[in-house]
Amino acid sequence: KKNNKFSRIKYEKFLLKQNITAINFENNLSKYEKKKHLLEVISGGIVPSKFSINSTYDSFNQKRYVEIIDLNEIFKKQLNFTEDQIKSFYMDNKKKYTEIYKTVIFIELSPEKLVGSSEFNDLFFQRIDEIDDMIVVGEDLNNITEKFNLEKKNTLTLNKLGINPKGEMVEEIPKNLVKIIFKFEIGENTHLVDDKNKYFVVEIIDTKGIQKNIENKSVRKNVISNLQNINKRKLISEIISKINQNNFNRGDFEKFSKDKNVPIKKITIKNQDDNDILKKELLSQIYRIVAKKPIVINDLALKENYLVYVKKIENAVISKDDKEYEKYIKLSKKRITNQLFNAYD
Helix, strand or coil, rough: HHHHCCCHHHHHHHHHCCCCCCHHHHHHHHHHHHHHHHHHHHHHHCCCCCCHHHHHHHHHHCCEEEEEEEHHHHHHHCCCCCHHHHHHHHHHHHHEEEEEEEEEEECCCHHHHHCCCCCCCCCHHHHHHHHHHHHHHHCCHHHHHHHHHCCCCCCCECCCEECCCCCCEEHHHHHHHHHHCCCCCCCEEEEEEECEEEEEEEEEEEEEEEEECCCCCHHHHHHHHHHHHHHHHHHHHHHHHHCCCCCCCHHHHHHHHHHHCCEEEEEEEECCCCCCCCCHHHHHCCCCCCCCEEEEECCCCCCCCEEEEEEEEEECCCCCCCCCCHHHHHHHHHHHHHHHHHCCC
C-alpha cells in the first residue's frame, strides 16, 4: 500500500532491532504446533466423570460464610508520617524522582507541504521514500527542510506525558507522536514516523533527566504512597507469619478485632461471581482457602486488604437435568486437559 512504504534498509534495520529471525520463529512455531497437537489428541478422548463435573461446579458455586476485618481501617490509624520520614525516604530514593525530558523538533509531511497537492499521490510517496533514504544515510532535519523547502518548527521540551518542565501540557504535538518518540533508542536522533496515515520527521536534539524536588505534589504523593505500602506489607507479613506458624487461630482473629478496634463483618458469598461486596480478584483468593483458618487477602496495589476467616462452606451439586450441566462438562474437560498439559510441559 502506498501509505505503508518502507525502504529495504529501514525494514532490515527494524528486523535487527526486534531480534526477529527465521530460526527463532520456526522453533517457536514448532513448539506451538506440538503443544496444540497434544492438546487436540488429549481433549478428544477425555470424558469427565460425574465426580469431576460436580467438583468443577462446586469450585465455582459453593456458598461461603465469611467473616472479614478491613485492614485498611487499621492502616488509616497507623500510616501517618512525619516530615522527617518523608524527606528521608525521598533522599534515599532520589533517582526514582528524576524525570526524563526530550528536546525535539518535528515536521508533519503533508501532501500540501511536499508536493503542493491535497492527495496522497505517487509523487508524495516518492518524496517520502527519498526522505526515508536521507535519514538512513545520516542526513538530519535541517538538510531535509532545505532540500524540500519545508518550514521550520519550534523546539519543544517534554516528558513522556507531553508535559514541559514548567508542568504545562504541550499542545503543539500529537499525543501519540509523543509516545512514539519516547520509544526511540538513545543515539538515534532523526526519524521518519508513519502514524495513522500521517507522516512526521522527528529530530531528538537532547535527552536529559531533570530532578524533581520533594515540594513537587506528585513526588510527595508518591513518597507517602510508598511509605504506606512499606508499612502495610510489614503488618501483613507479621500476620501471615503467625498464621503460617499456626499462632493465629479463631480466638486471635477476634482478639485482633478488639485490640485494633475494627469490627468483624459477616458476609455470605453465593458463588465466585457474587462480587457485590468484594471484587473478583479477592473472591478468587477466598475460594482457594480452606474453612476454619484465617488468611490475609489483598489486591496487587494493596488498596484493598482484609483479614478473612471462612466460618463455613456449603458445597454445591449439579444434576444432569440442569441447563448448565453441559457447560460444566466442558469446564471439567478443560481443567483435566490443562492439568495434563502442565504435566507435559
